[in-house]
Amino acid sequence: MKPIERIMPSISYIVARSNPGGVIGCENQLPWRLKTDMKFFRSVTENHVVIMGRKTLESLGRPLPKRVNIVLSSKKGVDTENLLWADSKEMALYLADFISILKESSQIIVIGGAQIYGLFRDLFTKIYLTEVFHNFEKGDAYFAEQFDMREWNSIENRDYKKSEFDEFDFSISILERKIKYTRHRKLEDFFVAESMDQTRERIEEFREKFRRTKQLDERQILLPLLVA
Ligand SMILES: NC(=O)c1ccc[n+]([C@@H]2O[C@H](COP(=O)([O-])OP(=O)(O)OC[C@H]3O[C@@H](n4cnc5c(N)ncnc54)[C@H](OP(=O)(O)O)[C@@H]3O)[C@@H](O)[C@H]2O)c1
Structure with missing residues (x-):
């Protein structure tokens, strides 16, 4: 029988x-106060x-509410309802796929x-990028990725002025890869014994969702074909 895949x-x-400069942090903190950008971060x-x-996580001080962290x-830390620990990139992705489904x-x-930005750099297909227009002399964490606009589409770009809420001028852009590759997994991939410690309790609910959303995916793929 053909395996169920989505x-x-x-x-x-x-x-x-x-x-x-591409500075993102200094002494495990953000080097700026931008209230408007924090609001944007929350909404995304x-x-x-x-x-x-x-x-x-340590710089945030706690897991972010209304999100699974x-x-x-x-x-290995202690898992709670909205905090799960992963000891490898593969485990983090496995858990993220499971919970997202x-x-x-x-x-x-x-x-x-x-x-962590370094770890997933071959996999991301979209970026919400805030650029803070200031030359920071001190910094110890960087994001230096350059975006070749032959490979990326800019789908939004807004400028913001320094104000009583925001310490510096900044802009927020949203970029998407022109060629979007996709990742696939089979249902069976989620039943591997050593990976199931953190997911066992919800595996039946998951199985149901996996089957249901697979059908949705098929409809989404079929639609443009029918229109054409
Ligand atoms: N401006 C922004 O948008 C932004 C966003 C986030 C953070 N920041 C800033 O960035 C700075 C922190 O960045 P950072 O690079 O120092 O640390 P980080 O990426 O937040 O965390 C690094 C830690 O992740 C774990 N880790 C990394 N690769 C791993 C792997 N393959 N498998 C398992 N665990 C792995 C290790 O934890 P263990 O040591 O426990 O093994 C490592 O010490 C702070 O200044 C923060 O404020 C800025």
Whole structure:
């Protein structure tokens, strides 16, 4: 029998960096106060699964509410309802796929820091990019990715002026890869014994969602063919 397979959620980045310099952090903190950008960050990430590094979790001080937080670390922390620990990139993706399918969310968002942006750089297909127009002399974490506009579409770009809420001028752009590759997994991939420790309790609910959303995917793929 043909295995049941479906498209996995896409991976997006959300990053705020200085321009010039590409600084994203200093002494495990953000080097700026931008209230408007924080609001934007919340609106993009809420209700999605977010992936971050252990140091970023420490800089936030707590898992982000209204989001499932997957944290990468070589050490195993204690899982809670909205915080799951992963000790490898593969485990983080496995958990992010599993939870996103349960939540019927089609986008996983990588929120940093520098090490974690490096880890998923071949996989992200969209970026919410804030550029803070200030030259910071001090910085110890960077996001230096350059975007070749032959490969990326700019789908939004807005400028913001320094104000009582925002310490510096900044812009927010949204870029999408022109060629969107997709990741696929088979239902059986989620039943591998060593991966199931953190998912066992919800596996039946998951199985149901996986089957249902697979049918939705097929309809989405068929639609343009019917129109043509
Ligand atoms: N401006 C922005 O948009 C933004 C966003 C996020 C963060 N930041 C800033 O970025 C800085 C933090 O970035 P960072 O690069 O130092 O740290 P990070 O990426 O947040 O976390 C690094 C940690 O992640 C874990 N890790 C990394 N690769 C792993 C792998 N393959 N498998 C398992 N665990 C792995 C390790 O944890 P263990 O050491 O526990 O093993 C490592 O020490 C802070 O200054 C923060 O404020 C800025």
